[in-house]
Amino acid sequence: MKSIANNLRHLRSIKNLTQEQLSKELDVSKARIGSYEEGRSEPPIAMLILFSDYYKIPIDALVKNDLTLSDDDSFIDIGNHRVLFPIRVDEHGDNVIEVVTQEASAGYLTGYSDSEYVANMPIMSLNFLPTGKHRAFPIKGDSMHPWVKDGDVVIGEYVEHPKMVRNNCCYIILTKDDGLVYKRVYTNKLDEGYLVLSSDNKLYKPYQVHLSEVLEIWEFKLNLCIGQYEEDELNPVSILNLMRSVGIELKELKDRVNKIEKVN
Numbered sequence: 001m002k003s004i005a006n007n008l009r010h011l012r013s014i015k016n017l018t019q020e021q022l023s024k025e026l027d028v029s030k031a032r033i034g035s036y037e038e039g040r041s042e043p044p045i046a047m048l049i050l051f052s053d054y055y056k057i058p059i060d061a062l063v064k065n066d067l068t069l070s071d072d073d074s075f076i077d078i079g080n081h082r083v084l085f086p087i088r089v090d091e092h093g094d095n096v097i098e099v100v101t102q103e104a105s106a107g108y109l110t111g112y113s114d115s116e117y118v119a120n121m122p123i124m125s126l127n128f129l130p131t132g133k134h135r136a137f138p139i140k141g142d143s144m145h146p147w148v149k150d151g152d153v154v155i156g157e158y159v160e161h162p163k164m165v166r167n168n169c170c171y172i173i174l175t176k177d178d179g180l181v182y183k184r185v186y187t188n189k190l191d192e193g194y195l196v197l198s199s200d201n202k203l204y205k206p207y208q209v210h211l212s213e214v215l216e217i218w219e220f221k222l223n224l225c226i227g228q229y230e231e232d233e234l235n236p237v238s239i240l241n242l243m244r245s246v247g248i249e250l251k252e253l254k255d256r257v258n259k260i261e262k263v264n
Contacts, residue, residue, distance in 0.1 A: 005039035007067040011055050012037070026050055096123040097155065099136040100180075109179045112216060126155070126222070133158040135218060137172050139182055143199035144170070148182060148223055156218025162195065162211050166219075173197065174216035175209055182220070 012022050012033075019037070023030040028047075035041040043051065052059045061067070098121040100108055111117030124136065139152040148154060148170075156172045159165060167187040173195070174180055183197035189208065198206040 003066060004043065004063060005037055007062055007065070008033075008043075008051065009037040010068045011051075011057070026054060096125050097129075097134045097136055098122070099124055099153075100138060102138045102140075105138050105140075105180060109174065109176075109215075112174060129155070129157075129221065134221065136224070137180060137182070137218070143201050143204045144182055144184075145201045147200060153224045154182065154220055155222040155224065157221050159217040159219050162190065162214065162217065165190070165195065165217060170220035172216075172218040172220065173209070173214060175213045176215060177213060178209075 012019070015022075017025070019033045020030050023033050026033075028050075036043045036047070048059050048062060051057075051062060055062075057067075098118060100121060104111075104117075104121065107117070126134075134155055134157050136153050136155050139148050139150060139154060141150055154172065159171070165171065165185055165187055167185075169185060170182065171185045172180060172182050173185070181197065184200060186196040186198060186206075189196055193211050194208045195211065195214065196206055196208055
């Protein structure tokens with residue numbers, strides 16, 4: 001649990017507190033603070049909750065992340081890459097999801113790195129999402145039709161580095177020129193410094209974006225507006241046709257379609 005000791009020591013230093021000052025803030029002994037920061041003992045869950053509440057950082061981040069990479073208490077900087085740090089938590093210390101509204105999306109390109117802009121975003125919570133930093137984005141246009149429509153809201157998980165992007169998966173990308181776009185991403189030119197962005201709506205042509213133009217990457221996790229879809233857009237035949245077009249085949253779904261085709 002060396003990482004916890006390093007994290008606790010680093011977080012205290014960010015606040016410019018001595019061990020004695022922190023001990024008074026938390027109403028625990030200075031010796032106890034010292035034992036945790038020096039790795040001589042591990043904080044029990046009650047103390048982890050206390051630290052989480054005080055620093056406004058989820059327990060998962062305290063335990064799993066290397067917080068010493070940060071030079072302030074809002075963001076982590078790794079090399080030339082800016083990594084969002086989940087400083088907003090609910091009353092239980094759990095990470096919350098910031099919601100980029102339609103109105104706010106126009107200013108996201110200039111405000112994404114502004115802690116005040118982020119702090120003013122509405123928040124929501126989805127407990128079934130895995131650990132990670134998530135954000136909700138509005139969708140504009142029909143380039144990803146039929147699965148994501150104009151007016152939908154998608155949840156993305158923050159991706160720390162372009163090399164973590166998975167081929168043929170969907171991402172919300174923030175670029176210097178285009179702002180926010182939601183596309184299917186191909187990594188076949190990643191070694192050359194490019195991501196290939198493609199629309200599921202074949203009326204739109206794929207295009208390349210250089211990594212130097214990419215400011216943020218969020219991996220698609222969930223569409224919150226499934227209720228907008230027409231019945232014929234959600235039948236197994238339509239679903240399988242799209243899956244085939246992007247090189248994915250779901251055996252169970254295919255079997256269901258075969259049964260339908262035999263009946264017809």
